[in-house]
Amino acid sequence: MNILIANDDGYLAPGLAALVQACQGLGHIDVFAPEQNASGTSNALTLSRPLSIFQARGEHVQGFRVVNGTPSDCVHVALTGVLERRPDLVVSGINNGANMGDDTLYSGTVAAAMEGFLFGVPAIAFSQVDKGWGDLDAAAATARAVIDQVLAQRGLDGAPWLLNVNIPNRPDAARLPRVVTRLGRRHASAPVISQTSPRGDKIYWIGPAGDAREAGEGTDFHAVANGQVSITPLQVDLTDHAHRADWSARLARA
Numbered sequence: 001m002n003i004l005i006a007n008d009d010g011y012l013a014p015g016l017a018a019l020v021q022a023c024q025g026l027g028h029i030d031v032f033a034p035e036q037n038a039s040g041t042s043n044a045l046t047l048s049r050p051l052s053i054f055q056a057r058g059e060h061v062q063g064f065r066v067v068n069g070t071p072s073d074c075v076h077v078a079l080t081g082v083l084e085r086r087p088d089l090v091v092s093g094i095n096n097g098a099n100m101g102d103d104t105l106y107s108g109t110v111a112a113a114m115e116g117f118l119f120g121v122p123a124i125a126f127s128q129v130d131k132g133w134g135d136l137d138a139a140a141a142t143a144r145a146v147i148d149q150v151l152a153q154r155g156l157d158g159a160p161w162l163l164n165v166n167i168p169n170r171p172d173a174a175r176l177p178r179v180v181t182r183l184g185r186r187h188a189s190a191p192v193i194s195q196t197s198p199r200g201d202k203i204y205w206i207g208p209a210g211d212a213r214e215a216g217e218g219t220d221f222h223a224v225a226n227g228q229v230s231i232t233p234l235q236v237d238l239t240d241h242a243h244r245a246d247w248s249a250r251l252a253r254a
Helices: 014-022 071-082 108-118 136-153 220-225 241-253
Strands: 002-006 028-034 053-055 065-067 089-096 123-128 162-167 178-180 193-196 202-205 212-214 229-233
Touching (some): 002 014, 002 071, 014 028, 014 089, 028 071, 065 071, 071 108, 089 108, 108 123, 108 162, 123 136, 136 162, 136 229, 162 220, 220 229
Parallel strands (some): 002 028, 002 089, 028 065, 089 123, 178 229
Antiparallel strands (some): 162 229
């Protein structure tokens, strides 16, 4: 099996090294990761300049290929012109912090996996719920257990699939129940934080994410709050199918 691994925290992130180590023995591994932290870049592709790739050197990153772009760039260039072998599986992470609910629309971690999915490759995004890399070894063991279970039960044949996995920061994470969930919803994010730069210019920081708003049973928020690993199947189709007929009728009358 050929596996492509990416992330959004950058090629030096501990979560990436942990995921690569967790995947050892599954097959041939290629790693393409951003040169810098690219959290929150969603599915952005770099179209305004060329991309560069260099080989990382050093402990834990030997052989990683580093891209001066976004997570989606990493997977895109790997699949469309760099790799000689098409991967059988794309995995992304392990992210430093949760990617649940509305977060998935902004997440570079999810976007890297989604880029593989868009090219017809099964893909999984992995995130730890809390920031700080606490109990990362347990999260890596959980990621491997999820991959093994999915490969055994679903396999890689047929239509591609996309999973978003959120793992509580606990030493027993690999032994926690794993449940299939739906995305919850968050309240709107906090207002921007305004400051004055040293040169006297007004600058703004995006405010913190809002608290969970829809976090009932069955959601990813509910699962991790109750000590479970959340696995959410995702799709790319954003069409509002439930209201298509209503929109058609309204616009036909216009």
